[in-house]
Amino acid sequence: MKKEEVFEKFESKPENILLILHEIQDLNPNKYLTEEDLKRVSEKLNLPYSFVYGVASFYTMFSLKPRGKYIIRVCESPPCHLVGSLNILNELKKILKIDIGQTTKDNLFTLEITSCLGVCGVAPAMMINEDVYGNLTVEKIKEIIDEKRRGK
């Protein structure tokens, strides 16, 4: 799907802005919204650019800078915290050699933290793009990252 098709899919109503931003962002190989994108949305929905920028910057799932192919989002809610999400986060930082909010040089991974993923039953947990990974251990993290690196 191309960006233009997104505008065809949704009616040009201001209320559809979140859905449109989601889809446009997903289309970008670097998973982010460009200035161009925001301008286009503002024209299409007949909204001021400042308003669109305001919305895009308010919600944490939208990014205004390029991200990697895999967006890793580590759950930082108390049930995960209690069973060691911090260790998981530190291990990821170590393996990927990046800090929270950064992207690896090969543009493969971006590391983010997220509020509760609602999978507390299998804490500690994280999401990579739309897939949830639970009962994480340092060992498991290594395997998952290796798998992704091998392009599985």
Add this chain to the structure above:
Amino acid sequence: MPKRLDVIICGGTNCSSSHSIEIKEKIEKELEKRGLKGEINLVVSGCMGLCQLGPNMVVYPDEIHYIRLKEDDVSELVETHFLKGRVVKRLQWTPPNVEKFYKKQHKIITANCGKIDPENIEEYIAVGGYEALAKVLTEMTPEMVIDEVIKSGLIGRGGAGFPTGLKWKFTRESKGDEKYVVCNADEGDPGAFKDRAILEGDPHCVIEAMEIAGYVIGAQTGYIYVRAEYPLAIKRLTIALEQARKYGLLGKNIFGTDFNFDIELRMGAGAFVAGEETALISSIEGERGMPKQKPPYPAQKGVWGKPTLINNVETLANIRHIILNGGATYGAMGTENSKGTKLFCLTGKVKNTGLIEIPFGLTIGEIVFDIGDGIPNDKKFKAIQMGGPSGGYITCEYLNTPIDYKEIEKLGAIIGSAGMIVLDENNCMVDMAKFFVDFTLTESCGQCTPCRVGLIRMKEILNRITKGYGKLEDLDELERLAKTIKLTSLCALGGTAPNPVLTGLKYFKDEFIEHIVDKKCRAGVCASLFYAPCVNACPSEVDVSRYLAYMGDGKLKEAYLVHMENNPFPSVCARVCPAFCEGPCERGKFDEPIAIREVKRLFSDWANEVNYQFSPPENPKNEKVAIIGSGPAGLSCAFYLTRLGYKPTVFESLPFPGGMMMYGIPDYRLPKDTLKKEIDRIINSGVELVLNNEIKSINELRNKGFDAVFVAVGAHESIKMGVLGEDLEGIMGGVEFLKEITTNKNFDVKGKRVVVVGGGSTAMDAARVALRLGAKDVKVVYRRSKDEMPAQKIEVTEAEEEGIEFLFLTNPTEFIGEKKVEKIKCIRMEFKGFDKGGRRRPVPVEGSEFEIDADLVLLCLGQKPKVSKFSDELEINKDGTIKVDPKTLKTSLDYVFAGGDAVLGPSTVIESVAQGRKAAVEIDKYFGYEGEFNFSLREVVDTHYDEEKYLKPISRKTPKVVEIEERIKSFIEVNKGLTLEEAIEEARRCLKCDKGKEVYKKNIKELEKTLNKVI
């Protein structure tokens, strides 16, 4: 054609995160390969609740539960169970466990979750789906529906707790040409996932309820606002909406009536605050999700300024049951204030985590200990956090509190979004407070200054406290800030954000103070306050991580010296210590905790073998110190006084030194020779020991010229039961018995029927000693169950192996006999609720009395100190212990200090050692000196083995033990210990938690010098 088996596999997010979908696909292939496809009905369902043990599968009609499935298990499962009809025991969740988890639950709203295929509308229709909608549209007026909902007593399940029927009534009465129904599925509270489970497992019940609501309030459009973090819920909702439209159950002229209703899906984009209803409306309209001033309430002005009904997912899931069964039937369930059932998300430190549905009125204790099956790894329950960042804590005193909106609120928590996070002893309350403040701070939308700035100030203070820079005034400041934020924030996020801090301070203020004053985090979480969790957990702060490093290189002497800095009884503690250090060991999270006690045994035995000695002070200080009692507290105090330059005198009333270590611990656990070597070493370091000399008054010592006194007389008097016949011959205290057999070799137990009452270490020792002395049989009578026994696990296991019989949940009510005891009348006990300490409370079962024969009864119900002789001179507590200032161990007389069991009541060797050492320091300070050991400096230990090699799973080493037949005949030491090679390997498993911590450089050679060359 009906299928032979129904195989339901959980496809909730928790289970699919552990590959349940891949497993299902593999099963499909396997079935096809074996031609079983027509016989077996394979369904992917929503959440079954038991998330911890996923992926879950249930095979009907026999309801066999399988857990923790892996793709590799599939072919065995298909071959053995689906084809040959035999249950695969290896993968089965045993029926008692299944019963425990489900027995106290009552599934109404989640009855379909885990049973039907949520992606197939026909399965929903088959279980009565959309019947409630049909009934409403064809038989009921909107008023009738509202009546039923009001009658049901249903309260909104989103958190605010507003009566649903009234909300529907107000929105119906609100004037407007257009109205909207909104389902709030922006479930963002940390620890909450009930709404996700419903949407993933039974999406149609929400759609059906929204349509009913639409009919009642007069709306034609509904929105489901679901968070983008729930992709599976979004997928299943999308499918459900399409199917409902296709079947004519959504859209125009539903059920042939003139009622039109359709639903649009709205997706969030990661904003916690958007779950607040006014913020949610802004977000639906395409704006930033920020809260607005209320009133007007959404019922008057909601989406696009029109009257809007906003209900939570779980609230809506209740509707069809109310319609089909009537409001009154529904209202009959639960308590007076809270009707129906409630979903909870049980997470944290509990064995069975997952989604549960319970009737209101069940107690917190039943949820944690029955459904949740208690705390894993034998840890202690600390508190339960309810209601997420808006909620609070419920502590062990309140385990009998029923789940009820009002009762929970009274305790300062809320039912809220139904998160229940169980905390154990290793969770720090200051850290939790910081964590929640950090969470709400990140999620604050920033409109209101108190929330935006106030929370930052709170976080800064909490940060300071966890790093050891806190001040006591900080606690007042925290409360002041909390109150301001609560009063002046616009929305509920800010208004409730300080709750975790406030209830934390309410129930756990001592922990905050401990962080500030003692710079100690007892839970071992606030990393800036300690070197390693093992060191932090040891009452005497023995530097475990450092001696393990030395042991890893086989350096016994160095390891031994490190131990002696904080505890002069390594041989004793290697054998009898409950090993507080092993509980929080980080290695335990990886595979198993280090066998610290066993490693210690090797270097302590080395010191005994080479007869390592410490030189007495060359130029002793002038002040004279007397110590009353030569137990672990008294002798530790003596040893550390010599290291501070004194030559103290120890007075002992008995013929041998050692106190409880000598008279209370039998040889098969602690050989007397080993103990004697350790005691001699302390005496040789510059201590004068006076035996057979009971001190009757402290003034007597003052008159003899002592400048300070340390009272460490222990707790040697057994507590009585207070039942009939207790004074009969043949009944004695357990401690008195152990003392008797140590001193009187002629004490006769042979052929006797011995009954021990109690469940602690003394009870185990008394029972096992009696057995070794030739008793005919030995029974232990304990009023609680095995899990509650205060004795160490290994003691109980060994006692059982040796043939000791246990009567659990049994309590003596009378001792019967002429002059001598002959029989004991006992009564069976059962558990009812919980006591204030969080343990299950045993109560007698009426009419269950029975008798057992006994010639010798040993009462081991605990001991108290014999200090009445000092009561004219020292202040004594109500429980018979000596009153001291816990900071300085000073008694009511300024030159007299006290410690050990005489202060603590019956405790462990290491706790007494810690007090003895502390007393030495305080006595030194009392004389005007520094009170500091010049050896207590930390060094960096460089190890010389390949640490990487030990970073793979390696199991903990267990020592060999003497064969049962051999050990019950003699007092030979049961535990044979590890070999040196094994101990070194074991020490190398240490993960070195202290690495990178700021430490002082000090050479081990200098340590030896300072430990020896005093002043």
